[in-house]
Amino acid sequence: MRLRVLTLNVLNLEGDPRRQDILNAEIRRLDPDLVSLQEVVVNEEHDQLARLLDGTGLHGTHQAHTLGYAVPWSERYGGTALATRWPHTVVETLDLRLPETGDVHPWGAIGAAVDIPGEGELLFVATTNGASLADERARERHVVKLAELDDRHRRKLPTIIAGDFNARPEASSIRFMRGLQSLDGRTAGYYDTWEIAGDGPGYTWSYDNPSAAWIMDYIIRQPSPRMRIDYVFVATSQTRHLDGECRVRRAQLAFDQPVDGVWPSDHYGVLVDFELSGNIERFERQPLPWSH
Template structure:
């Protein structure tokens, strides 16, 4: 058996916290992303309007192919002018194949669409990259459950030979039903799937991405949760399983928090980012 050549892919997911806080944050985020050099980038809460083109600042000089949800969505959801939307950036050309509107009666104030894009990695093959954000209210797990099922259906409609990558702010801890469903620990609506949680496999540290250690998150925790001592892992990179992708492999090498400390005294966001290094390859063939 010959072993197929792997391609190294660096994935970063980061909630940029719209335009709250210090006006210099977006320049700091850009500086850090230039240093980290992602190949696939999922951004949440990105405001991109004529008056506030924050995406332009965040991705400046990254030399990536960029899509914001407003570029491909037929309408502008309520609250998106102040809460932003989803954006993806890829080192290689991508093609958006579907935009998913996550709003349901239990979560009408979720303006962040889910973007599914096919990314062609050349001789290695193609993969589906899904950038997403789930309902934010603590009591909205039913909406997050339905969202998780919808994402798995989205993947089934468009998946490629290489394993699907899902990246985003899922607003749920690993033991929540929505995450348990996505990671193969329980079924929902009579269905089951399995994606590998990159942090669980190769994470360094606690992985808490929304924590009161960060003063930006502390303000939100006091307002939304009513607690100061609040530390959660809400941000994920998930990798499609072998049985859904018999023709490809994606081996998780490392996972770590990034943009997780102040730069020049300024915290980049209220979330930390998650950076995952993955080796992807077609399955070995007889040689």
């Protein structure tokens, strides 16, 4: 079956108020099955998640719903949320703040088990990793925590992890996710879906977007930066998901054009189409030594 996954940093409630309706209309048009959203404001005064998902038929959960406490600065910068076409069960929520590294951003990660009709259960993880461009140490800690969450809760189908990683493909945190280096004495193995099926550089945070340009000028102070920092990862099935597969068919940018002169966010989204199967036949051959 086709499975469509979307990730987008929605830039909380800043900027033109028309953005919220633009975001909602585009989510409805794209019709994703699994959604990771970052910088979503949910508190007693605002429920941005409900507004973004209105009319989509998606089931949403925000970190504020599951952490059980308010995170400082979340009223302005929001938190992580996920949404699924089918009902989901939250298995764990991580508070990713790391004061010892200087990273106190109010964002977390949510892991949810989703029962895909006719195929089986899948672990979907939505995350927002540390935003300081100079603090890769914090992001290294974050991705190790994500891999450990997967270890604790993985299901039959390959795990999908999506979000704003705030790191370029060559960064150590992303290299860890791709299985190219170890961190803290452990390894991980996920496919970067854009690397498999994306067209072009796939920049998701770009000076070409006026909503991003001003903050880039403030933070980076270099000419016209463009970065790919938002990702959809899918776990390898070679050793951990022998009865299911999730083949990447297409990866493309979303929310990368203005609507009536209004840019939807300061990030572009990543939209990935998978071919999902939970009923594959195993090879009738001698087991490989690493497949036990």
